[in-house]
Structure formats: structure tokens, C-alpha cells
Amino acid sequence: MSREPLLRVEGLVKDFGGLRAVNGCTFAVAEGSITGLIGPNGAGKTTVFNLITGFLRPDAGRVLFQGEEITGLPPYRIFRKGLARTFQIPREHRLLTVLENLMLVPLGQLGEGFWNVWFRPQAVRAQEEAIRQRALEVLEFVELLHLKDEYAGNLSGGQRKLLELARVLMAEPRLVLLDEPGAGVNPTLMKKLAEKILELNRKGLTFLIIEHDMDLVMRLCDPIVVLSEGSVLKEGSPEAVRRDPKVLEAYLGGQYGAFEG
Structure with a gap:
């Protein structure tokens, strides 16, 4: 019998005026996994993170963490339940x-x-x-x-990303949401950050990661959830995602090459 996912996102919807940023988004994060959340620019990835962590309230749908509904709770209450996140731009003091x-x-x-x-x-x-x-x-x-x-x-940009990861670890969470950990990080520090994520995962920490660096995603994440226009386009193994024609089409116009090689 399969266990209840650590995190379940069900039918999330978020509108900003006339723009629907998230459109019926549904996926799950299994305990012990490193799940990737990818998609073209404007696909709604960071908005989904903000809905999960309470920085935005969804217009429809719900979020469950450890089997408990946390939809719309303020960020500090979600943090106390063991769900922590980082940001695209580190927010250190x-x-x-x-x-x-x-x-x-x-x-x-x-x-x-x-x-x-x-x-x-x-x-x-x-x-x-x-x-x-x-x-x-x-x-x-x-x-x-x-x-x-x-x-x-x-600190340098890469060191600040490591500091943000360290601050998250001080909270001893069960699930960590990483928002573009590779952004602005040089290759040496990125390799170090990836090694730390893998080591923490081997110790039992679960991750959900937004990332544009497809090499990093393919190396770290399994499964991968692909968003397009606020909806889940594909969910599966790195190889299944890499070969899916719908995913390749969604990335046409600058990011198609990320899946090549």
C-alpha cells in the first residue's frame, strides 16, 4: 500500500485581475523525494510556491501537508508545521x-x-x-x-544561497521548497549546493525544487512536474519528461536546447 504523500496540491487556482496565473494545478510530493517543478517563464511556478507556503491565498483548490489541510494559513503557521522555503532572491539579514x-x-x-x-x-x-x-x-x-x-x-551570491539553505536547516523542517537555488551561483558553488541537497535527502529530508538549469534538474530530481500556463503538463521521471513532445513544445523559443544532449 502506498503512503499518503507528504504534500498534496489539489486544483489550485489563482487569478491576478484578468490573468489566471495558476489554473487547476494538481500534483503530489512523496516523502523522501527530490521533486522538480519546472516550466517556461511565466508558467506559474513561483506563484504555486507562494500558494503552498501561505504568501498568497488561492481562489480555489487546497493544499495538504502531512494529511492536514493548510490552505490559506499564514506563512508563520505553515513554517511551524515543518514546511520551509527559500526565495529566488535570498532574504538574509x-x-x-x-x-x-x-x-x-x-x-x-x-x-x-x-x-x-x-x-x-x-x-x-x-x-x-x-x-x-x-x-x-x-x-x-x-x-x-x-x-x-x-x-x-x-557574502557572494552563491554563499548567500548556502546561507539561506543553512537558515532553513535551523528550523529542522520535513519539507524544503527551494526556489531557483542555482540562480546567480557559479558552477563551483552550484556543485557544492547540489551535493548538500543530495546528502540531506539521503538523511531523509524531502525537497520540492523550482529550477531553470535543466542539467541540475535532471541530475537531482525524480519525479519532475512540468507546468505550462498554470497547469500541470507532465509529471514523471527525468527521462519521460525529457522525451515528451508536449514538454519540448512548451519550451520552444529559447529553452528547447536545455533538454538536448
């Missing part, structure tokens, strides 16, 4: 250090309560030290430990 960026992530920190600082200082310090050690471990994993005291705003 530029004026804080790399280490401080990670230490801000865990929820429910005792030091955030005024009375705890006065009446439970030992507990506050102990928790802060535990969070600091966890942050250092995560930075070592993404190979940014040597930059722990650097201001986040001084």
Missing part, C-alpha cells in the same frame, strides 16, 4: 553576521521573554548556547563556518 542569521531562526527562544531574562537567566544562557552550537554545526555542514563572523551582506 544583511547587517547581522552569518552566525547571528542562523541563531535567529529557532522558535520559542526563552530570551525573547522579558521575565525569563530576569528570573531564568541560566536557562536562557543554556538554550542560547545550545542554539549557537547547532548553528555552528549547520555552518560547518554547508561549509560556511569560516565566514561565521562575516556580515551576511558581504
Whole structure:
């Protein structure tokens, strides 16, 4: 018997004025998978991410995570349930250090309560030290430990993508949505980022990834969901997607070559 998918998207619709950006979008993400979400520019990929994570409310349809409906919940509640995301443009706190960026992530920190600082200082310090050690471990994993005291705003584009992944890992999620992790990243750092995604997946973390780099998608993702004009055009293995005439047609006009070779 197959298990319930970790994430299920059912019939999502989103209109912006007279434009239908997402049109009856339905797909599922199996636990333990690295699922790719691809499509031509304007296919609705990031809008789907925003609907899943609560940054937009759908006009129709629903989203289920771990069997529970989360449609329209605010982003912070969805985050607390174990579903985290990154963005096309990293949203780090530029004026804080790399280490401080990670230490801000865990929820429910005792030091955030005024009375705890006065009446439970030992507990506050102990928790802060535990969070600091966890942050250092995560930075070592993404190979940014040597930059722990650097201001986040001084990092390169690739380093900022690694920092964003590190911040997500501090939340210890069950599902991570990555929005174009390869955008603006040089080949060396992209290879490192791909290796980290694969390693985390082997440890049990599930991913849903939007990406335009087809080499990266074909290497990392199985299955792949193809969007076109806000609807699912094809869902299947990398090879099935690569050879589907409808997918090739959707990518005509600049991106067809991404599937060649």
C-alpha cells in the first residue's frame, strides 16, 4: 500500500485581475523525494510556491501537508508545521553576521521573554548556547563556518544561497521548497549546493525544487512536474519528461536546447 504523500496540491487556482496565473494545478510530493517543478517563464511556478507556503491565498483548490489541510494559513503557521522555503532572491539579514542569521531562526527562544531574562537567566544562557552550537554545526555542514563572523551582506551570491539553505536547516523542517537555488551561483558553488541537497535527502529530508538549469534538474530530481500556463503538463521521471513532445513544445523559443544532449 502506498503512503499518503507528504504534500498534496489539489486544483489550485489563482487569478491576478484578468490573468489566471495558476489554473487547476494538481500534483503530489512523496516523502523522501527530490521533486522538480519546472516550466517556461511565466508558467506559474513561483506563484504555486507562494500558494503552498501561505504568501498568497488561492481562489480555489487546497493544499495538504502531512494529511492536514493548510490552505490559506499564514506563512508563520505553515513554517511551524515543518514546511520551509527559500526565495529566488535570498532574504538574509544583511547587517547581522552569518552566525547571528542562523541563531535567529529557532522558535520559542526563552530570551525573547522579558521575565525569563530576569528570573531564568541560566536557562536562557543554556538554550542560547545550545542554539549557537547547532548553528555552528549547520555552518560547518554547508561549509560556511569560516565566514561565521562575516556580515551576511558581504557574502557572494552563491554563499548567500548556502546561507539561506543553512537558515532553513535551523528550523529542522520535513519539507524544503527551494526556489531557483542555482540562480546567480557559479558552477563551483552550484556543485557544492547540489551535493548538500543530495546528502540531506539521503538523511531523509524531502525537497520540492523550482529550477531553470535543466542539467541540475535532471541530475537531482525524480519525479519532475512540468507546468505550462498554470497547469500541470507532465509529471514523471527525468527521462519521460525529457522525451515528451508536449514538454519540448512548451519550451520552444529559447529553452528547447536545455533538454538536448
